[in-house]
Amino acid sequence: MTEPTAPLLRVAGLRKSFGTNLVLDGLDLDVAEHSCVVLIGSSGSGKSTLLRAVDLLEEVDDGVIELRGVDLADPWVDANAARARMGMVFQAYNLFPHMSVLANVALAPRLVHGRTKDEAESAAVAILERVGLGDKVTAYPDHLSGGQQQRAAIARALVNGPELLLLDEVTSALDPELVGEVLDLLAELRAEGTTMLVATHEMGFARQAADLVCFLDGGRVLESGPPEQVLGAPEQPRTREFLARLHA
Template identity: 70%
Template sequence: MTGQPQAAETATTLPAPAPDGGASALLRVRGVRKAFGEHVVLDDLDLDVHAHQVVVLVGASGSGKSTLLRCVNLLEEVDDGVIEVEGRDVTDPRADADAVRARIGTVFQAYNLFPHLRVLDNVTLALRLVHRTPRADADARALAMLERVGLADKARAFPDQLSGGQQQRVAIARALVSQPALMLLDEVTSALDPELVGEVLDLLGELKDEGTTMLVATHEMAFARHVADEVVFLHEGRVHERGAPEQVLDDPREPRTQEFLRRFRGA
């Protein structure tokens, strides 16, 4: 990728790079820049996510969280920098986007379920059409995953017969059924009524306990505190602070992190 080099803004609390430069990370982001017209959304951003790690992105709306996730699964093309998944440069123009996405499960704010398909068919669709899994095998895997998320009894239901929390759990099951190496979750509770948020966050906590690798953008600070291995605060498309949840959320060192948390708690 080409583009004008951007001057890096270094926060004093950022840890030193890993001895291997992050090369062993399952997800490795280096110097990523993304702009929409004159508006720079990601600005020389670096990030690593290792296998079985949960990294939670926090920051104000417009800080670049969702755009970063969309760049990782190739829904947006970066202007500069490199993104590697399992050691493969997915930003290389020659990369097979379908093969990349086959290793990444993505869940968005909206459930994006097909309303005319039953739950089972929603979950098996990619298995059957993309992975060419025979119908019987796809159904068996989907039913096992629906059992895992507590919705096996809803396999024959249509999406509009489910609550918002149930629909989001179906979306998570659909992302997991292909056994991705990495899960990307973008504000997956923001469209839910408050009483339904807990059931989705509980499921994500269980996935962490099972070793699922996740990069999560969220405003749910309690979730970040209890589930994240690392919290990353984004501001204006850059990493301004990162570290253990108790450090970033309870004792932030960077002024912008402190200001964000004051405003968030005040709201």
């Protein structure tokens, strides 16, 4: 009998408070390699804090965050080295306005991974072509549309070949007509086998691309399962209430 494959990411008993506000309350979550796990839930349910904790941008109070069996929450772990194994894309694009798109994407390969300027720029050009920005390498961020800026931010997260891609409401700052181009790119990445943990309110993307949908409520995963179950026939009253409000 074949033993089950260990998840790429395992989160267990994760707790995080900001003062008296308990944001993550013993949260458990597994992300299988080459899967797309989508986090849904109301504002304040813990989605962004979870992503930031996995990327070691928030220090947790308790719990385990394992990437390929290595506990990233261990204070002895090299946070920069661990973070270099992941790619994070935020709601805001966070591109340096005084640098070209090429320079923005090539920065991390040079500073974090020690590549030469030529190596970093070659990798950056390749990934910019991959996300449909091959003709924008010399452009500056303020000359791009919001969708193009977000695709550049995704390219920056992908350029070092991360084991795990974390995305936090990456379409929330976009005009409605620009949302589709970013979601199409994420769907392509999913089809290519990129492992993704995505917080989003885009239920169409969740239905199309998610292997697992997790509804967060009160800092815990209240309900999880395939999209057709969680989004189509949720078992928990809170999940049904959330989806009804979203559709309304």
